Amino acid sequence: MSEDGHHHPAPASPVEQRVAALEALLTERGLVPQGFIADVTRRYESEIGPLNGAKVVARAWADPQFRERLLADGTAAIAELGFGGAEGSHMVVVANTPAVHNVIVCTLCSCYPWPVLGLPPSWYKDAPYRARMVREPRALLAEMGCDLPGDVEVRVWDSSAEVRYLVLPERPPGTEGLTEADLVGLVTRDSMIGVARL
Amino acid sequence: MDGIHDLGGMQGLGPVAHSAAEPVFHERWEAVARVLMEIVAGAIDATGGEFRHSIERMDPGHYLTSSYYEHWLTAAATLAVEHGLVTRSELEARAGGRFPLSGPVLAPAVADPGPDIGEPRFGVGDRVRVREWHPAGHTRCPRYIRGKAGEVVRLDGSYSVPDVEAHGTARRHEPTYSVRFDAVDLWQDGQRGVSVHVDLWDSYLERA
Amino acid sequence: MSGTLSLSDLDPPRRNGELAFDAPWQSTVFALAAAVVDHAFGGDREPFRQQLVTAIAAEPGRPYWESWTAALDALVATLPPPAGPAASRP
Numbered sequence: 049m050s051e052d053g054h055h056h057p058a059p060a061s062p063v064e065q066r067v068a069a070l071e072a073l074l075t076e077r078g079l080v081p082q083g084f085i086a087d088v089t090r091r092y093e094s095e096i097g098p099l100n101g102a103k104v105v106a107r108a109w110a111d112p113q114f115r116e117r118l119l120a121d122g123t124a125a126i127a128e129l130g131f132g133g134a135e136g137s138h139m140v141v142v143a144n145t146p147a148v149h150n151v152i153v154c155t156l157c158s159c160y161p162w163p164v165l166g167l168p169p170s171w172y173k174d175a176p177y178r179a180r181m182v183r184e185p186r187a188l189l190a191e192m193g194c195d196l197p198g199d200v201e202v203r204v205w206d207s208s209a210e211v212r213y214l215v216l217p218e219r220p221p222g223t224e225g226l227t228e229a230d231l232v233g234l235v236t237r238d239s240m241i242g243v244a245r246l
Numbered sequence: 247m248d249g250i251h252d253l254g255g256m257q258g259l260g261p262v263a264h265s266a267a268e269p270v271f272h273e274r275w276e277a278v279a280r281v282l283m284e285i286v287a288g289a290i291d292a293t294g295g296e297f298r299h300s301i302e303r304m305d306p307g308h309y310l311t312s313s314y315y316e317h318w319l320t321a322a323a324t325l326a327v328e329h330g331l332v333t334r335s336e337l338e339a340r341a342g343g344r345f346p347l348s349g350p351v352l353a354p355a356v357a358d359p360g361p362d363i364g365e366p367r368f369g370v371g372d373r374v375r376v377r378e379w380h381p382a383g384h385t386r387c388p389r390y391i392r393g394k395a396g397e398v399v400r401l402d403g404s405y406s407v408p409d410v411e412a413h414g415t416a417r418r419h420e421p422t423y424s425v426r427f428d429a430v431d432l433w434q435d436g437q438r439g440v441s442v443h444v445d446l447w448d449s450y451l452e453r454a
Numbered sequence: 455m456s457g458t459l460s461l462s463d464l465d466p467p468r469r470n471g472e473l474a475f476d477a478p479w480q481s482t483v484f485a486l487a488a489a490v491v492d493h494a495f496g497g498d499r500e501p502f503r504q505q506l507v508t509a510i511a512a513e514p515g516r517p518y519w520e521s522w523t524a525a526l527d528a529l530v531a532t533l534p535p536p537a538g539p540a541a542s543r544p
Contacts, residue, residue: 062343063316067275069340070282070323073332079289080282088284089277093270138402140424155254155388157298158314170272171264173314179256182390182442183433192264202440206254208386209422209445210405238266334471339499340492342485344473 092167100131101164101214102235104141109219110228119143122214126164136163136212142205143216144245149200150215151189151242153181154207161212165240172241182206192243215242247299247352248380248389250306255390255433276315283322290329295412299384300325303348324348353383355414359407363448366421372398373454374425376446384412387450391425391442394432395454399443400424407447420448464506467518480519487526494533505529 060068074080104126108115118125122139126132132139139161142150154160155178160168171177180188185202189195196202205213217239223231238244253259271277287297300321301309309317324347326332337345368374378393386408402422410418422445429440466484467474475481491502505525513521 062341063312063319064273064275065341065343066323066337066345067278067282067319069337069345070319070326070332071278072340073336074282074285074326077331079285079331084285085278085281088281089271092277092280140400140402155390156251156386157301167270169265169268170314171262174263175253175256175310176259176262179253179259180262183255183257184437185429185440186437188262192262199439203426204440204442205424206388206442206444208388209402209447211402211422211424211445236266243264335465338473338484339488342488343481344475346472 096162097166098164098235098237098240099232100129100166101161101237101240102232103129104131104164104214105216105235105240106228106231108141108216109223109231115143115216118216126214131163133163135159136161138211139164139214140211141214141216142203144218144242146218147199147201148203149189149194149196149242149245150203150205150213151181151185152205152207152213152215153178155179155182156206156208159207159212161214164214165237169237189243192238194244196245215240217246220246247302247383247385249302250304250309251302252389254388271315276313279315279319279322283318286322286326286329286331289331290325292325293406293408293411295384295408295410296325297321298408299351299412300348302384303351305346305349308346320346321348351383351413353381353413356410356416357414359410359416359418362404362418363420364404366401366423367448368398368423368451368453370398370401374398374423374451375454376425377450377452381409383409385409385450387446388444390432391427391444391446394427396425396427396431396444398423399426402445405447407449409447409449422447423451425451463510464503466522475519480522483519483523483526487522487529490526490530501532502526502529 071080104118107129108118114125118141122141123132123137126136126139144150158168158173160172182204185204186196207213217235220234223234234246236244236246239246301317303324304317304320308320323337323345327334327337327347334345334347373395375395376387376391376393400423402424404419404421407418407420410416424443424445427442427444429437429442432442473484475484487502491497491499495501502525505528506522509521509525509528
């Protein structure tokens with residue numbers, strides 16, 4: 049608190065000033081409807097996220113026919129659970145097995161399956177992951193905590209066109225007695241990108 | 247464009263700063279920047295390609311030293327200036343300082359994109375080679391596979407070619423494919439049992 | 455002193471399209487002028503522009519950002535002094 053009794057917020061950083069400048073000018077041009085920014089922000093923060101993908105995975109573990117449909121036509125099977133839309137209108141699901149490990153990247157930008165995983169995390173969008181996952185996947189996966197035996201085949205999927213990918217992780221051992229709802233809680237976002245095994 | 251965004255295979259960028267969970271937006275300005283880009287893209291009826299290309303054209307040093315949503319801010323402001331919604335000096339005056347923008351588009355507008363490619367030229371199992379080419383404008387063909395041979399593993403249907411739609415109102419539609427490359431062919435570093443799959447448009451490919 | 459100023463004389467120097475600041479004080483006076491225009495003149499840039507015209511014409515050949523600073527000084531001098539307790543502090 050300053051001596052005149054008022055609380056002064058920290059000064060805006062240069063990027064904040066630039067954002068404020070663009071927002072002010074576009075608002076003056078009538079291009080920013082009242083409440084629009086808040087509404088869209090709230091949608092990204094609460095309406096999409098990896099819980100959707102976890103439900104898809106849990107269903108595939110619990111229901112072998114759903115798993116078959118999911119691997120044959122990801123878009124249609126994911127739509128059975130009510131998920132779909134922008135950045136997920138053409139889904140391909142790739143299954144991990146004891147012999148094969150899949151991992152997703154977008155080297156050119158940040159393409160990511162929003163309807164099932166929400167918005168991508170910073171590390172997925174930043175330069176080191178995008179540069180290294182196509183070049184040294186085994187080493188990078190190990191660095192990120194995913195140690196793979198040397199005889200496991202690694203398949204990297206660079207999302208450079210319209211397809212968006214989801215990794216179907218292997219079901220962890222010892223989970224046979226769990227309900228589908230319980231299984232949902234076991235599935236992590238990292239496992240559906242392919243940088244972790246469960 | 248052989249730009250800084252085309253990062254596949256680049257070395258020296260350091261460790262991945264991984265966290266298992268993080269907020270969707272770390273600070274409020276990030277959310278505002280994202281929505282402002284969506285507003286600008288909507289106001290100018292930008293295609294996905296024009297939007298992506300506005301980020302790709304950023305100054306390389308700025309791109310590598312700024313965060314993801316600062317890329318979106320820079321690109322949104324660039325498109326807004328290029329399409330006459332705001333002026334650069336208004337942005338600078340309002341921000342009270344420099345307002346870096348992306349560099350200019352280096353490719354001309356596409357007047358005649360040629361006909362749609364109706365039938366896929368390749369099928370699953372075909373060996374294909376990626377064209378060795380260096381487009382000056384937007385493309386979704388990364389540098390690290392150009393000139394390399396791979397195998398078609400999947401056909402994904404026809405879509406608008408980004409190289410065309412990013413540069414004007416013309417459109418061309420082509421089949422797309424998932425093409426598998428063996429890592430040892432890409433990097434000549436002895437990697438075994440690793441393959442990289444890239445999703446590519448028909449015109450990016452030749453028979454191998 | 456001869457001739458009228460062209461519009462480009464009033465524009466800040468640029469390199470590769472970017473505002474050119476050769477020292478931190480130059481970006482500071484740019485930001486200060488922007489803040490004064492925003493807060494004390496409701497965003498109307500015309501009063502500052504007039505002061506800049508006067509400052510450049512008064513000393514042609516003076517480096518741009520020094521004229522800008524003189525213009526900012528002159529602009530602030532036209533503002534009424536602040537009222538209230540702060541004004542009575544030494």
